[in-house]
Amino acid sequence: MVALLVAVIGALFSLASETQPVKAADGEAHARISFAPAITEISPVLYPQSIAAGDLNHDGRADLGVVGEEYGGLCTTLDPLSLAISNKWDCTQPAGDAPEQVIFADVNGDGNLDEVTTDVDLPVTVVGFGDGHGRFPKGAGLRSGACGYASWQGAVADLNGDGIPDIVVTVLGQAGNPGCLAVFMGQGNRKFAKAQTISSGGSHPYSVAIGDLNNDGIPDLVVANFGTQSNGDYGNLAVLLGNGDGTFRKPIRHVGLHDPKLVILADFNDDRNLDVAVLDNGGNAVWIALGKGDGTFLPAARFPAGYAPISVVAADLNGDGIMDLAVSNFANPKPCYVSVLVGNGDGTFQKPAHFAVGVSPAQVVAADFNGDGKPDLATINEGSTISILLNTTPSPSPRQ
Structure with missing residues (x-):
């Protein structure tokens, strides 16, 4: 079945082993960051939706996992750089009916990466x-309760300090239901408690990130609420400070960011306080709000992020000790690309450099695929391909 699917996709798209040239939009930024031309290969699923990277078999190199709404399973490869030769995928892994997002994380504390997959059709999260060794032979389905119709995006962390990872998932609402957050507390021995459903601080929560925002040693939540996009509800960013027992305080709402979808946390100005990056798809930008260290933020600053940004990841891509951003640009004209924003170390970023990948990159991840110690980039593309950008930036690059 998988072989037939690959053959059909190959006939339709004729993109096997395709490489595309690098295109840099800004000379200064490009001089500080470089990637080899993209390796673009056929995806094992039609219309892939999400990609995850991590070392599944402890060989020191990142592996890949892919899910798509048209295929109710997870496909993994333990050798992404050999796909042009072998195109070897294992598509027998569980992932629900219509998977929306897949993440790799150790949710049971045994030192092996596990998979967490959300479902666009059901309020169910598959673990x-x-x-x-790269397989997921045992699984569990976690129901998110009655606050919405679909589990959307998730994050993993130990919320109550018991040494057992917990899971938080955004649940989309419908028909007047604003949706919620579903919190699954880990109980050990591969078991999770029944979902606790809590307010996301807005309507239609899209994504959630976990980190210690007020430096009290307790994980907090930040949620991008997309809103109804009508009657003045154009979304917000909400912070839920943790109590240390898996519960959270009343959400603190931050308005002024229209259409927030994807939110991530990182320290962008090296002050040991977590900052927020939020994608503005309609505004072709990423907004950076620097954290004060007390759970609040300075006013957000806007940075161009290429056309129609849809996914963002933070990593030190040029080895200078400063966080950079990589953004996948979904609806851009050919050549399709990833935009890299090199960090200046003070919470600001240089103009984006563009690196060509496959058609309509829907998500970007950062991981070391060739074992050279540098973070590379990989995208899942709506054109039913996967692209890998190997990092060729000279390392280390000294701070200026």
Whole structure:
């Protein structure tokens, strides 16, 4: 079945082993960051939706997992750089009916990466427990309750300090229901408590990130609420400070960011306080709000992020000790690309450099695929391909 699907996709798109040239939009930024031309290969699923990277088999190199709404399973490869030769995928992993997002994280504390997959059709989150060899032979389905119709995006962290990872998932609402957050507290032995459903601080929560925003040693939540996009509800960013027992305080709403979808946390100005990056898809930008260290933020600053940004990841891409951003640009004209914003170390960023990938990159991840110690980039593309950008930036690049 998988072989037939690959053959059909190959006939339709004729993109196997395709490489595309690098295009840099800004000379200064490009001089500080470089990637080899993209390796673009056929995806094992039609219309892939999400990609995850991590070392599933403990060989020191990142592996890949892919899900798509048209295929109710997870496909993994333990050798992404050999896909042009072998195109070897394992598509027998559990992932629900219509998977929306897949993440790799150790949710049971055994040292092996597990998979957490959300579902666009059901309020169910699928957890597959990794065996350390690249497979997920045992799994569990976690129901998010009655606050919405679909689990959308998730994050993993130990919320109550018991040493057992917990899971938080955004649940989309419908028909007047604003949706919610579903919190699954880990109980150990591959078990999770029944979902606690809490307010997201807005309507239609899209994504959630976990981090210590007020430096009290307790994980907090930040949520991008997309809103109804009508009657003045154009979304907000909400912070839920943790109590240390898996519960959270009343949400603190930050307005002024229209259409917030994807939110991530990182320290962009090296002050040891977590900052927020939020994508503005309609405004072709990323907004950076620097954290004060007390759970609040300075007014957000806007930075161009290429046309129709849809996914963002933070990583030190040029080895200078400063966080950079990589953004996938979904609806851009050919050549399609990833935009890289090199960090200046003070919470500001240089103009984006553009690196060509496959058609309509829907998500970007950062991981070391060739074992050279540098973070590379990979995208899942709506054109039913996967692209890998190997990092060729000279390392280290000294701070200026």
